[in-house]
Amino acid sequence: MAPVVWSHVGRILWLACLLPLAPARVAAGMYELNLTTDGPASTGAEVTISASLVAKDNGSLALPTDAHLYRFHWIHTPLVLTGKMESDLSSTIRVVGNVPGEFPVSVWVTAADCWMCHPVARNFVVLPITEFLVGNIVVAQNTSLPWPSSYLTKTVLKVSFLLHDPSNFFKTASFLYSWDFGDGTQMVTEDSVVYYNYSIIGTFTVKLKVVAEWEQAKPDATNGIVQKTGDFSASLKLQETLRGIQVLGPTIIQTFQKMTVTLNFLGSPPLTMCWRLKPECLPLEEGECHPVSVASTAYNLTHTFRDPGDYCFSIRAENVISKTHQYHRIQVWPSSIQPAVFAFPCATLITVMLAFIMYMTLRNATQQKDMVENPEPPSGVRCCCQMCCGPFLLETPSEYLEIVRENNGLLPPLYKSVKTYTV
Structure with missing residues (x-):
């Protein structure tokens, strides 16, 4: 009989020990601890750490109405505890660090009557302590x-x-x-x-x-x-704000010519720029042109016009501060002679000019050579040479006859031969 009684008593005691454990085991995993701190701090300054027990967000779990069912347990060594305060489902401690470092502070919550039971929730925080100002x-x-x-x-x-x-x-x-x-x-x-x-x-x-x-x-x-x-x-x-855009480029150009326009942005890069040719100078709308990223304050635009007419470069640029628009008018004239048409005449003209220059150069050189090799003698020497040496030096009879005519006087001779007639 005694063994049976002791057996029932043992079961009763065992169930009595399990009663404090039942709420904690049921609550395990349903709550969590939120920790807040005003650290970091300098050595010697007081730091406050607070822990609050909250229900996990599952939409159906409510916190117990009796706040004294649970107890908070702290581990803060080597930080010095200067104060502790507990309220409904929360606990706050104040600690001081006398040496620099990073110190973990942990806390967990158990049932009030069974601190050895499985924790309902736990968490920890690392508290930085420095010897410098914060x-x-x-x-x-x-x-x-x-x-x-x-x-x-x-x-x-x-x-x-x-x-x-x-x-x-x-x-x-x-x-x-x-x-x-x-x-x-x-x-x-x-x-x-x-x-x-x-x-x-x-x-x-x-x-x-x-x-x-x-x-x-x-x-x-x-x-x-x-x-x-x-x-x-x-x-x-x-x-800086984008104050404007300076456009440097021609205003008149012919078709089939490559044109380069330089854009100088009066503002801070990086910028986003886009441009488009329009018949009139009108602002660009969103999505009307493809944006280009510009990492400096200058950008070069190149374009070749194929059709004559009046055009306008519409340019929009913006940085993180502001945006601006600028316009540049240009007239495109048709080319009077196409390259294939005037290429042959130009080549012919250049060839003729070169031949003429060579001819004149050779002619001048020949005349100078003749003057050096055959200088003209004085008049007396020339006359003497013509009278004495002329017949021997003459190269043609015509030249000889010319000299003879020059030597004969223009007046008739002083005497005239008399002809005799017999009657």
Whole structure:
């Protein structure tokens, strides 16, 4: 009888032990923990970590009405616990890190009466602790651009440093800010907000060094100066609005001639450009031409006209800031002589001109040679030569007769032969 009684008692005790486990086993996998933290933080600063038990989003599970059914368990070593607070289905702890590093903090939830049971939900977070200041640079401008970190030149920028100090650890500290704007300008201020105006386009890196100092009590009951520093940077892309397009090219051209037009964009690249020939100068509509990406401020257009007439280049360009249109009129005249027609006459004319030039060159050279080889003697010598040596040097009888006629006088002789007549 006794063994049977003890057997029933054992079963009752076993069922009694299972009762606390039943809710947890049923709830396992139906809830999750959401963790939030205000870290990272500097060494010595207090960090807050919160955990909330929520139901998974299946549309049918509701949280229990009694919040005391569950217990939160934390592991935060080597971080020092400075405070803990629990409320309905949530728990919050405050910890301090005295050495730099990345420290995991884990938490899990079990049934309130059975902390050794299977967890209902668990999660963890890695908390960064650094020996430097924590913060970031914020840049603001009145004009908003669609690209991140893009701003307009010649417009005032507001550059601010935001210190991350949720626990007011640096409330008694004094700060010094050293700014470097990346274009050769540097300044030192005691204010965390400065205003600056970039005059040129480009990508610049703003560098900031922050120094914080405050008094802190030492173990020997004396006050000492404690200092923390931090280096921060932010990249800025300064751009200009697209003020216009300068078109350089001819305004009159003939058919079948290749024409080149240069476009100079007065704005910041990269740009998107498209163009089209129209009978009139009208703006281009969306989808009317194929866009082309331009990585510089200049672009060359080439086109060959086959039909005469009046045309207009309609050009549209835009960058991330603005867009603009430009037009360029051009008159195309028909070619009076086609290349195949005037090619042969031109070749003939060039050949004749070259032959004439060669003929005149050879003729001049021959005349100069004759003058050098046969110089004309003086008149006295020529006369003597004609009278004495003429008959021997003459080459033709006609030439001889010519000389004889020149030597005879024009008057009749002084005496005249008398003819005798017999009667």
